[in-house]
Amino acid sequence: MAETALNADELAALRALDTPTVCNALEICLPERRSFGFTTRHLHCVRPELPPMVGYAKTVTIRALRPSADDPDIQRKKRVAYYTYVATSPGPTISVVQDLDDGQAGFGCFWGEVNSNVHKTLGCLGTITNGGVRDLSEFADGFQALAGSVTPSHANVHVVDVGGEVNVVGMIVKSGDLVHADMHGAVVIPHEVANDVPDAAALMMRREAVVLAAAKATGATVETITQAMMESAKVK
Numbered sequence: 001m002a003e004t005a006l007n008a009d010e011l012a013a014l015r016a017l018d019t020p021t022v023c024n025a026l027e028i029c030l031p032e033r034r035s036f037g038f039t040t041r042h043l044h045c046v047r048p049e050l051p052p053m054v055g056y057a058k059t060v061t062i063r064a065l066r067p068s069a070d071d072p073d074i075q076r077k078k079r080v081a082y083y084t085y086v087a088t089s090p091g092p093t094i095s096v097v098q099d100l101d102d103g104q105a106g107f108g109c110f111w112g113e114v115n116s117n118v119h120k121t122l123g124c125l126g127t128i129t130n131g132g133v134r135d136l137s138e139f140a141d142g143f144q145a146l147a148g149s150v151t152p153s154h155a156n157v158h159v160v161d162v163g164g165e166v167n168v169v170g171m172i173v174k175s176g177d178l179v180h181a182d183m184h185g186a187v188v189i190p191h192e193v194a195n196d197v198p199d200a201a202a203l204m205m206r207r208e209a210v211v212l213a214a215a216k217a218t219g220a221t222v223e224t225i226t227q228a229m230m231e232s233a234k235v236k
Helices: 008-015 019-029 072-086 113-121 197-216 222-232
Strands: 053-063 093-099 109-111 124-133 144-150 158-162 166-168 171-173 178-182 185-189
Touching: 008 053, 008 197, 019 178, 019 185, 019 197, 053 072, 053 124, 053 166, 072 158, 093 109, 093 166, 093 178, 109 113, 113 124, 124 166, 124 178, 171 185, 197 222
Parallel strands: 053 093, 093 124, 109 124, 124 144
Antiparallel strands: 053 158, 053 178, 166 171, 178 185
16 A cells, blocks of 8 residues: 555546556556556446546455355454455545456355445445446446446355455456556556556557547548657657
């Protein structure tokens, strides 16, 4: 976790960008992250009309295929510990949930009407999970979900571990990581460059504008577009 959480204006500057643009900006800020740090497979977006969410990761692993081997009292304590963790500052938060039922992730849903409302009350913006979601029309207002599947039952869903490192469709996330997500997927923004991302995104958009203008111009040719591509690299 960063020593100082982003303020409202800094978070708003990141929310103004879509997730692909953030990925582009990170290629400028940290070129070595070009091939990791983001989701690499499709996730169902429950609310594509919502703006991007930007928040601090609260991580948890779950299973649903078989009942937990824990005593029921231990499972209750794990669930309470998880909710307490989600409510811990700084916020806003995003719940990042890895379903460990390899090959059958999403067999049972952690997410639905109840959990979305509980998490919203605890200051959580949404979830990113390789697992399942249900109750889509009853999801808490404004609560976002990117999920591996949509299925009808919670089956034997239970918490395995709280606060550890998780991997959700290729995106490795640690507790407290700053995460940006929208209908396209999600990406981790390293704390040390979070405030550099908006300027880097603006630079990337200026460069793209040169190519787009050439591509949309009347009478555009391979030559004019190629020339624009070369010129765009010089834009500062």
